[in-house]
Amino acid sequence: MIPDDTTLTQDGLTAKGTGRVLVVACGALAREVLAIRDMNGMDHLDLHCLPAILHNHPDRIAPAVEAALDERAGAYARAFVAYADCGTGGALSEVCARLGVEMIAGPHCYAFFDGLDRFAARDEIDAFYLTDFLARQFDAFVVRPLGLDRHPELRDMYFGNYRKLVYLAQTDDPDLTARAEAAATALGLSFERRATGYGELLPEIQRL
Numbered sequence: 001m002i003p004d005d006t007t008l009t010q011d012g013l014t015a016k017g018t019g020r021v022l023v024v025a026c027g028a029l030a031r032e033v034l035a036i037r038d039m040n041g042m043d044h045l046d047l048h049c050l051p052a053i054l055h056n057h058p059d060r061i062a063p064a065v066e067a068a069l070d071e072r073a074g075a076y077a078r079a080f081v082a083y084a085d086c087g088t089g090g091a092l093s094e095v096c097a098r099l100g101v102e103m104i105a106g107p108h109c110y111a112f113f114d115g116l117d118r119f120a121a122r123d124e125i126d127a128f129y130l131t132d133f134l135a136r137q138f139d140a141f142v143v144r145p146l147g148l149d150r151h152p153e154l155r156d157m158y159f160g161n162y163r164k165l166v167y168l169a170q171t172d173d174p175d176l177t178a179r180a181e182a183a184a185t186a187l188g189l190s191f192e193r194r195a196t197g198y199g200e201l202l203p204e205i206q207r208l
Contacts (some may be wrong), residue, residue, distance in 0.1 A: 002031060005136050008052055015048035024068050027052035028133040029109065029116050030051035032170055032198055033082055035207040045208060046076065052133065056145055058087030066095045066099065080208055082201070102165070104204055113199035126163040128189060132170045133182040137201045154190050156186060164190040170198060 003013055008027035015022060025033050037045045050064050061083065069079055081096055081103035082182040096103045106112045110129040111119040134141055143149050146158055165187060167180035177193055184191035
């Protein structure tokens with residue numbers, strides 16, 4: 001059973017300790033990784049998710065991934081890290097290279113959902129992105145950490161250089177689209193919905 005979003009944000013998901021391949025992922029990707037696993041009958045995958053809120057503290061991601069891998073060393077035939085760089089400045093790549101573990105290419109999940117080449121070609125420096133998970137957890141990741149619930153006047157200081165909010169939709173869910181559009185309105189941005197599905201996460205998990 002998949003934990004609720006609040007649990008995935010604060011606590012993550014602990015691996016069961018079964019299967020041949022360990023996937024260490026961000027809690028924000030738990031539903032997507034498990035959906036890909038289940039639709040492909042990949043029962044040999046065991047998913048361990050770190051708390052999604054680490055994305056608000058990217059300097060903590062690489063040490064947390066290394067600790068998760070070290071704790072489970074020898075228990076699986078193979079491990080894979082379902083993170084892109086995610087603001088670690090190359091630190092996560094260094095950890096994976098040192099431990100001999102593959103990870104997802106690219107700067108962040110927005111890029112691999114949209115497609116790395118396509119995302120780079122867009123060069124959207126004035127876009128703020130949401131995924132399905134972030135549309136559900138907008139308050140936890142944006143509103144409360146930035147204090148916008150207490151000081152809404154700070155909105156333009158934080159988001160004045162953005163022009164639009166782009167919702168990268170993994171699923172076709174009208175409720176999530178409405179939530180993402182409401183987030184755009186709250187931030188004073190135009191809204192674009194971009195249906196990506198699982199993007200390049202899909203083949204990365206399927207080949208494990």
